Amino acid sequence: MKKKERQQKIIDEVSINRRVNSSFLSEKLEVSEDTIRRDIKELDDRGLLTKVHGGAISTIQKLYHYNEDVIYNRENKVRIALKAITLLEDGMVIIMSGGTTNLILAKLLPKKLKATIYTYSLPIAMQLTEHPLIETIFIGGKIHRSSMVTTGIDVIQYLSNLRANLCFIGVSALSLEQGITDEGYEVSLIKKAMISASQHTVYLATYNKLNSILNYDVCGFNDIGTVVTDFEPKAPELKAYKNAGLNLV
Amino acid sequence: MKKKERQQKIIDEVSINRRVNSSFLSEKLEVSEDTIRRDIKELDDRGLLTKVHGGAISTIQKLYHYNEDVIYNRENKVRIALKAITLLEDGMVIIMSGGTTNLILAKLLPKKLKATIYTYSLPIAMQLTEHPLIETIFIGGKIHRSSMVTTGIDVIQYLSNLRANLCFIGVSALSLEQGITDEGYEVSLIKKAMISASQHTVYLATYNKLNSILNYDVCGFNDIGTVVTDFEPKAPELKAYKNAGLNLV
DNA sequence: TAAATGTATGCAAAATATTGCATGTTTTGA
DNA sequence: TCAAAACATGCAATATTTTGCATACATTTA
Missing domain, CATH: 3.40.50.1360 (Rossmann fold)
Known part of the structure; x- marks a missing residue:
C-alpha cells in the first residue's frame, strides 16, 4: 500500500470516528507506529487533521475557501x-x-x-x-x-x-x-x-x-x-x- | 536544487512576466527542457499556471477554490x-x-x-x-x-x-x-x-x-x-x- | 511544404523519499 | 511519583521518484 493511499485511509478513519489512535492504525494498515506518527504529523501540517498524544482527532474542514x-x-x-x-x-x-x-x-x-x-x-x-x-x-x-x-x-x-x-x-x-x-x-x-x-x-x-x-x-x-x-x-x-x-x- | 524549489521559481517567473518559455527556464534553472516540461505539466494539472506550446503562461487565479x-x-x-x-x-x-x-x-x-x-x-x-x-x-x-x-x-x-x-x-x-x-x-x-x-x-x-x-x-x-x-x-x-x-x- | 522547434514516451541511472529499528526523551494516568 | 505508553530522532536498507537521453511524433513558421 502506498503512502498516499494509507494517508487517505487515516483521514477516512478520523472522519468516521471522532478520534483514532496510532496503535490501532498501525495494526490495521500493517505499518509501524512510527510510520503512522509520521503520516499524522504530515496530515496535521497540511491541516487535514489534528495530531494529539496517542493519535489524531478530526478537524472541521472548510469545503471552500477563498484566496x-x-x-x-x-x-x-x-x-x-x-x-x-x-x-x-x-x-x-x-x-x-x-x-x-x-x-x-x-x-x-x-x-x-x-x-x-x-x-x-x-x-x-x-x-x-x-x-x-x-x-x-x-x-x-x-x-x-x-x-x-x-x-x-x-x-x-x-x-x-x-x-x-x-x-x-x-x-x-x-x-x-x-x-x-x-x-x-x-x-x-x-x-x-x-x-x-x-x-x-x-x-x-x-x-x-x-x-x-x-x-x-x-x-x-x-x-x-x-x-x-x-x-x-x-x-x-x-x-x-x-x-x-x-x-x- | 530540489523539485519543489524549482517549481516555485517557475511560478514566480510566470507571475512576473506574463509568459515564459521552456528553453529559457532550462538554461536558468540548469535542468533539461524535458524536466521543465514535466514541471509545467504538473503545475498546470494543479491549476497554478497554463501550459502552452513553448512554455507556460499565467492563469487567472480563482477567488474561491474547494478542498x-x-x-x-x-x-x-x-x-x-x-x-x-x-x-x-x-x-x-x-x-x-x-x-x-x-x-x-x-x-x-x-x-x-x-x-x-x-x-x-x-x-x-x-x-x-x-x-x-x-x-x-x-x-x-x-x-x-x-x-x-x-x-x-x-x-x-x-x-x-x-x-x-x-x-x-x-x-x-x-x-x-x-x-x-x-x-x-x-x-x-x-x-x-x-x-x-x-x-x-x-x-x-x-x-x-x-x-x-x-x-x-x-x-x-x-x-x-x-x-x-x-x-x-x-x-x-x-x-x-x-x-x-x-x-x- | 520543409526545416526548425517543440512535445510525448520508454528507459535506465541517479537522486530522493520512505520505512522500521534502535536509542533516548517526554507524556500520561493510576 | 513511577511505570507504561507514546514520542522524537538518527540511521541504513529499501522503495519510489526524478531526470536526461534517445527516439518518434506534432506543431509552427518561413
Whole structure:
C-alpha cells in the first residue's frame, strides 16, 4: 500500500470516528507506529487533521475557501468594510450587492451580530454561512458566470417585494455629474431595486471609482445618501463632493 | 536544487512576466527542457499556471477554490460521477441536489457539454460557473448553514413550476423495505419536488448508503428508477436489490 | 511544404523519499 | 511519583521518484 493511499485511509478513519489512535492504525494498515506518527504529523501540517498524544482527532474542514490575494486593492477595501460595519445594529434586515468590497465586508462582520441578510452573490452567501447568528436568504436567478451573481427578472421581482433597513451597494463609478453609474444594464436595474427596497442605502466606493462615469444610471447625485470611502477626509479630491452635499464617512 | 524549489521559481517567473518559455527556464534553472516540461505539466494539472506550446503562461487565479481532500470517500464518488456523466446529452435540462457526490459530478462535467442546470446548492453553483457552456439557475431561499443549500417553501414552489429532463439526487439512505429516505424533513420535501419535476431521476449512492433507513421518505422502493453506485456489479450485497428489480448502473 | 522547434514516451541511472529499528526523551494516568 | 505508553530522532536498507537521453511524433513558421 502506498503512502498516499494509507494517508487517505487515516483521514477516512478520523472522519468516521471522532478520534483514532496510532496503535490501532498501525495494526490495521500493517505499518509501524512510527510510520503512522509520521503520516499524522504530515496530515496535521497540511491541516487535514489534528495530531494529539496517542493519535489524531478530526478537524472541521472548510469545503471552500477563498484566496484573498486575488482581491485588488484589498487593504483599502478592508478599511471601507470596517467603517461600514459601524453602521450596523442587531436585528437589522440588510441587502448586499456583489463585488469584492462587499465580500470582505461579509467576512469581517462581527461574529456576534444578529441580522437577516439578503444577497444574490454566491461568494458572499458562502461567506455568510460562517456567521452563526446571521440568517442568509439567497435571491435566486440565472447565474452570471464571471461575477458569480444572479441576475434577471426573478431577482428584480423578488427585491420589489422586500423591505429592508439597509442596503450595501458596491459602487462601480461615482461622479459629480451623473452620480452613481454601472457598466451593466442588468446590474443597474438590480441596484435600483435594492435602493427602493431599503430605508437607507450605503455605497461602498474605493477611491479609484471617483470621477468616473459608466453607461447605466444607478442613482442620481442628489439622491445619494451615505458613501463609505477610503480617502483621507481632508483629501482635496473629496472637497468637491463634500461641497456638493455628499455624506462621506 | 530540489523539485519543489524549482517549481516555485517557475511560478514566480510566470507571475512576473506574463509568459515564459521552456528553453529559457532550462538554461536558468540548469535542468533539461524535458524536466521543465514535466514541471509545467504538473503545475498546470494543479491549476497554478497554463501550459502552452513553448512554455507556460499565467492563469487567472480563482477567488474561491474547494478542498477535495475534505471529501469523504472521494475516490468512490469520482467513479459514480463518471458513470453518471455517461447519461448526459447536449441540450438537457437538469436539476441537481446538494451533497459532495453531486459536487464532484459538477466538477467533472465535460467542458463541452451544453446544458441548463438548476441547483439549490451554493458549492455546486460555484463549481458550475467554471463550465462555459452550462447555463446555471440558482433556486433561491433561506440558506442552511452547514449543508450550504437553500431550503424552504420558496425552493419547493419554484421546483413545482419546473419541467426538467433529468435530476440527480444524492442518496442519504437506501433500503429494500423503505426505498430512499433522508434525515431531514425539508430536504426530503425538496427531493420529492425534484423527482416530480423531472422526466427521469438518477440516484447517486455510495455503497455505505445501502441497507440504511432514515426518518423521512423520499421515494418508495418500487418507484426508484436508476441508481448509480460504486459496488462491483457482481457483489453479493447488490443481489437482493437487483432481484427486487432495481436498475443499477 | 520543409526545416526548425517543440512535445510525448520508454528507459535506465541517479537522486530522493520512505520505512522500521534502535536509542533516548517526554507524556500520561493510576 | 513511577511505570507504561507514546514520542522524537538518527540511521541504513529499501522503495519510489526524478531526470536526461534517445527516439518518434506534432506543431509552427518561413
